[in-house]
Amino acid sequence: MQWRRPGAATEANASFTEVPVELGPVSDRAARWWAAILAPNQGWTAGINADCNVFLAPWSTTLVQTGKASTFVLSGAYEPAEPAIEQQLPPSFSVAASYIAAYAAHHGAQDQSRVAFAAALMLPSTARITRTIRLLAPCPRQAFSDEGNISSANPGPAAPVWGDDVHQLDRLLTLSCNNFLQALLSSVAFEPDIPCNACGAWIQGTFAVLDSDHVKADLQVLTGALMARNPKLGFLWVGAAALGIHSFYLFDCMRTLFYPIDLTLAGWTNTLMSFIQQPARAIQPTQDKIRGADEARLLFLSQAIDHTEFPIKGFPPFGSTAIADCGLEVQRHVSCGKSHQLYYSTWTWDCRDGERETVSYEPPKLLGGESVLRQDDGETAEAEDSCIQVDYSRMDRELDCAEVVTRCIIGWLREHDGFPIAERGIREHEWIDFLYESEDDEPANPEGDWKSVDRRRKAHNIGPWIARTVTHRRHSFH
Numbered sequence: 273m274q275w276r277r278p279g280a281a282t283e284a285n286a287s288f289t290e291v292p293v294e295l296g297p298v299s300d301r302a303a304r305w306w307a308a309i310l311a312p313n314q315g316w317t318a319g320i321n322a323d324c325n326v327f328l329a330p331w332s333t334t335l336v337q338t339g340k341a342s343t344f345v346l347s348g349a350y351e352p353a354e355p356a357i358e359q360q361l362p363p364s365f366s367v368a369a370s371y372i373a374a375y376a377a378h379h380g381a382q383d384q385s386r387v388a389f390a391a392a393l394m395l396p397s398t399a400r401i402t403r404t405i406r407l408l409a410p411c412p413r414q415a416f417s418d419e420g421n422i423s424s425a426n427p428g429p430a431a432p433v434w435g436d437d438v439h440q441l442d443r444l445l446t447l448s449c450n451n452f453l454q455a456l457l458s459s460v461a462f463e464p465d466i467p468c469n470a471c472g473a474w475i476q477g478t479f480a481v482l483d484s485d486h487v488k489a490d491l492q493v494l495t496g497a498l499m500a501r502n503p504k505l506g507f508l509w510v511g512a513a514a515l516g517i518h519s520f521y522l523f524d525c526m527r528t529l530f531y532p533i534d535l536t537l538a539g540w541t542n543t544l545m546s547f548i549q550q551p552a553r554a555i556q557p558t559q560d561k562i563r564g565a566d567e568a569r570l571l572f573l574s575q576a577i578d579h580t581e582f583p584i585k586g587f588p589p590f591g592s593t594a595i596a597d598c599g600l601e602v603q604r605h606v607s608c609g610k611s612h613q614l615y616y617s618t619w620t621w622d623c624r625d626g627e628r629e630t631v632s633y634e635p636p637k638l639l640g641g642e643s644v645l646r647q648d649d650g651e652t653a654e655a656e657d658s659c660i661q662v663d664y665s666r667m668d669r670e671l672d673c674a675e676v677v678t679r680c681i682i683g684w685l686r687e688h689d690g691f692p693i694a695e696r697g698i699r700e701h702e703w704i705d706f707l708y709e710s711e712d713d714e715p716a717n718p719e720g721d722w723k724s725v726d727r728r729r730k731a732h733n734i735g736p737w738i739a740r741t742v743t744h745r746r747h748s749f750h
């Protein structure tokens with residue numbers, strides 16, 4: 273971190289509205305730090321020098337004042353000045369953190385400090401959506417004691433918002449820089465017990481509640497509803513709401529289910545983003561069928577040909593498949609009678625000296641027990657009486673996302689090995705059938721013509737095609 277040159281960030285303008293900032297008892301060095309942080313434009317810079325370039329920190333901001341702008345006026349009980357050499361250097365991380373904690377304790381604003389910290393964590397994600405953040409000017413409220421000083425409702429100890437463990441801050445900053453935070457937040461729309469062909473009704477019903485007047489008009493109620501779906505990620509929703517970007521995640525990602533799934537981030541935060549993370553249930557010897565979701569999990573876990581990547585949509589396939597109609601990879605794992613699940617095992621750091629440091633990870637409790645449709649004992653939960661009025665008039669089946677999601681899931685599951693005869697109805701359904709219309713309508717080519725080969729079995733895929741002929745499921749068709 274470096275200071276800007278003195279006076280570079282200040283502009284004298286009589287039209288500015290002064291906003292007092294009472295710092296309380298502070299040193300000159302602390303006052304200098306606060307003046308730089310709250311200065312117009314940018315009173316400080318933070319970056320990393322690499323290859324003769326300076327890369328700014330992802331949390332760098334510039335205070336731009338437009339219209340009837342406000343300027344911060346600092347006041348407080350200043351302590352004696354420190355040596356000039358210390359004034360020229362910015363304070364260390366721990367010292368700067370103590371300044372913020374002391375200010376929050378002085379005003380009894382620890383909760384507001386946590387909200388501000390959550391908003392700062394969302395700054396890198398915000399920069400991918402918009403370059404400008406509009407914040408309301410602060411409205412200071414002062415409560416004076418009998419002695420005339422600012423009284424604090426809850427002074428408390430001057431501790432940082434992330435707690436006493438500084439490594440927790442490292443984890444939060446690493447999470448803050450992740451490119452897939454939108455997947456983490458949008459995962460609150462995912463429900464593991466909803467099959468892909470019914471997810472559209474689930475999403476539209478969800479937004480019938482979120483779009484209702486009494487929820488949409490109250491940001492606190494809306495944020496609370498989103499936090500309730502996954503409380504451990506609630507602080508990120510608070511930060512998104514404070515920056516005004518919550519609507520992007522709601523309407524551009526969650527409503528259309530147009531967000532990426534990142535299994536690494538999901539495993540690191542123990543967040544359920546896809547059915548593929550849940551365990552494939554053990555099959556009893558007397559069973560002759562396997563659920564479609566478990567078949568998909570075993571295909572991915574076994575890294576079967578053409579199933580090395582997980583489905584891009586998180587909702588599970590519907591129905592079940594005869595075990596005899598499954599691929600050999602699935603049959604081999606089914607016969608062992610054990611449960612199978614994808615686990616997040618390690619985290620590896622690439623260090624500056626070229627070495628790699630691997631951190632082991634203790635697998636948490638199996639995911640999947642937090643469904644709103646099932647109670648702890650596995651029984652279906654009954655809806656509770658509620659007085660909330662939900663308007664379903666804006667539901668539109670034409671905007672149902674289930675068709676796209678179903679096509680993605682069924683395509684991932686059946687595209688390469690074909691459909692079992694028992695699934696002819698699925699293959700001929702209008703959501704799926706049109707994928708094969710061009711293939712079905714093509715005239716037969718002369719014997720020996722290379723065009724007579726199935727369109728999926730192109731020359732550059734001849735290797736996987738030959739391999740599939742060995743493990744191709746019986747009684748299947750495309």
